[in-house]
Amino acid sequence: MKAIIICESVSHGNTLKVANAIAEVIGANVVKPAEFDAGTACDYDLIGLGSGIYYGKHHKSLMELAEKLPNCRKSVFIFSTSGKGAISQHRHLSDIISRKGYRNAGEFTCKGWDTWGPLKYIGGINRGLPNDAMIERAREFARGLKA
Template sequence: MRKAIVYVSVHHGNTEKLVKGIAEECQIDLIDAVNQPDADLSSYDMIGFASGIYFSKFHQLILEFAEKNLPDEKKIFLLCTYGGSANYKSIEQILDKKRSKVIGKFGCKGYDTFGPFKLVGGIAKGHPDEDDIKNAVEFVTRL
């Protein structure tokens, strides 16, 4: 079964740290949506979308990538890093249009210095940490 994770990781590299940890342990291709905006996903049996949460949404580039490149009726899993809380609604709306089935979701804290968090030196320092990555690997392994 061919698996891929499409991701966007900006600011502190939280999401990239998470997906690279997964890729080291699992047989999975990583697709950086910033550098590969036209990647072909048709040959993958299972696709993950990974992003930090920005204003309660997945990053706009991931949403645009999914809208443009995701074939219909794929098995999907979702990964996110966040300072506040996980929120999958923005990507799920696109997946519904594509008649794709979400088979799992994983979220963990990520270092966040946006807005007022900058004044206090950020929140969730050191995350994702080794335990977060271990839990993400276990999540993907169980899919």
């Protein structure tokens, strides 16, 4: 299976930790959206799209890349880290990949240290997350992608 993970991890490296754990299990490289040629998406059997969540959506660079992906019937999984840790925050990205003809292979999220906006004034929330147990959950999710 040829796989790639496209990840934008900006603030504290939370999402990159998750991306690397998944990549280790499925044998994928991790690249930033700016490093990925959207025209090559159909060359992959499985594509991972992930970032932190900003104002209820994935990072702008990832959303813009998703809009550029060619229509093809490949599998995509979505992941994120955020202060909330809610799958419902994947809706915007999920809608784009569905419209492009991709099959949603699964979604993973977990809480991460969040110092966005006014949270920075109180030291943020979820300090120390994702922790080892959450990273192991990401690996378990990845094992399911290989099945």
